[in-house]
Amino acid sequence: MILMNDIIREGHPTLRLKAKEVSFPLSNEDRQLCDDLLEYVVNSQDDKLGEKYGLRSGIGLAAPQVNASKRIFALHIPDGENLLENFIAINPKIISHSVEKTYIETGEGCLSVDREVPGYVPRYARITVKALDKEGNVIKKRLKGLPAIAFQHELDHLNGIMFYDHIDENAPYKDIPGATAFDRE
Ligand code: SB7
Ligand code: NI
Numbered sequence: 001m002i003l004m005n006d007i008i009r010e011g012h013p014t015l016r017l018k019a020k021e022v023s024f025p026l027s028n029e030d031r032q033l034c035d036d037l038l039e040y041v042v043n044s045q046d047d048k049l050g051e052k053y054g055l056r057s058g059i060g061l062a063a064p065q066v067n068a069s070k071r072i073f074a075l076h077i078p079d080g081e082n083l084l085e086n087f088i089a090i091n092p093k094i095i096s097h098s099v100e101k102t103y104i105e106t107g108e109g110c111l112s113v114d115r116e117v118p119g120y121v122p123r124y125a126r127i128t129v130k131a132l133d134k135e136g137n138v139i140k141k142r143l144k145g146l147p148a149i150a151f152q153h154e155l156d157h158l159n160g161i162m163f164y165d166h167i168d169e170n171a172p173y174k175d176i177p178g179a180t181a182f183d184r185e
Contacts, residue, residue: 002040004054008067009112016160019062019069022090024136030070034088034134037061037074042086045076058111060150062157065112073154077147084147089131089139092155097124101179104149108163117164119172122179123149145182 008014022030044055062073071091077084103120126144129151133139143151153163168174 001053002036002061002066004056006066007061007111008065009114010162012067012112014064014067014069015112015157015162017064017069018160019064019071019158021071022132024132026090026134026136030072031134033063033066033068033070034072034074034090037063037066037072038076038086038088041074041076045078056111059146060154061111062154064157064160071158073157075147075150075154077150079146081147083141083143084150088134089129089151089154090133092129092131092151092158094124094127094152094155095130095140096128098126099178100125101176102145102149102182103176103179104146105181105183107167108149108153110153110163113162113164117167119164119167120174120176120179121153121163121166122176123152125180127151146184149182 040061041058043049044057050057059077060073060075063070073089075084075087101122102125103122107118108121127148128142130140
């Protein structure tokens, strides 16, 4: 089971690597990694289990964050629409995106970053994505809102990119041309 101590923090070199594609059929090790990532995001959003195991709540977790440089992440976004609930993405890709951008009004956070970094993180407002599931089936989805933002945050982790790389240091709350704010609340 993944606990906070298993999550590497900024400064660890693995977070800056381009993670490796996963091959199929999945090894037992990769299968376990998928399940562990998903278990973390689900448990961390459960008040009781989160408290019991001391988990910081997160809607997503990428393999590099547990020091496994592989193209895998898990997302659990209970939003009624059911688009990214209990979702595991292997070798994920954005196949097309809107011109329009979006950003979370209150900024982003990261389980690998133990500080608040203020500022807008520009993301594509709408994306069409492809990924493989554990059996190697191709999953294709159109995402907007928080699911689209979270998918881009996790995909960045597979490419060694941190959310604050996107923030304008000199003007963190500068207007982003062509962007509509997304209100998480
Ligand atoms: C805000 C938070 C996340 C994604 C998008 C906006 C996920 C935070 C947890 N993670 O560090 C996952 O990489
Ligand atoms: Ni993160």
